[in-house]
Amino acid sequence: MRTEKFLSACAVGAWILHPDYFSACQSQNAFVDEEKYEWSAIWSPKISSLVNAPKYCRLMNKSRKVYENWNVLLLIDEKRLGGFKRLIELGGGYVSTSEDSSSFTHVITDTNSASALRIDAFKSRYPNAVIAKTDYISEFLINGDSFDPSYFIL
CATH class of the missing domain: 3.40.50.10190 (BRCT domain)
Known part of the structure; x- marks a missing residue:
């Protein structure tokens, strides 16, 4: 799960969405609000720290980058x-x-x-x-x- 793609998405603050998001968009024939479908501990409670990372980084990126000043x-x-x-x-x-x-x-x-x-x-x-x-x-x-x-x- 700690692939370069996943970690990179976290680092830039990208949304990591559950596959149900795409079904919802298709049924609405439009983009729907991402927040309800953000991958989190609700979807995968056994690996909560890992799945909470995208949201943490996304919110953090609003004020500064995760490796800023490194x-x-x-x-x-x-x-x-x-x-x-x-x-x-x-x-x-x-x-x-x-x-x-x-x-x-x-x-x-x-x-x-x-x-x-x-x-x-x-x-x-x-x-x-x-x-x-x-x-x-x-x-x-x-x-x-x-x-x-x-x-x-x-």
């Missing part, structure tokens, strides 16, 4: 880099893959790309940055105000 150094596997970069940029953040800047707010890495020694070096070089695992990005997006970063900080 200046992120991404140090992850090349295959995954594009998806994370797109997600952060859609959410209003800036992404770099060069370690030359000293103004990073976040250094995001995966365990394959960062040894303990390298993580300690990042902490010294970027003392004001959050150094975290890649899951930090999606968890921040999905859990909103109830997000506990301690599970993801390196």
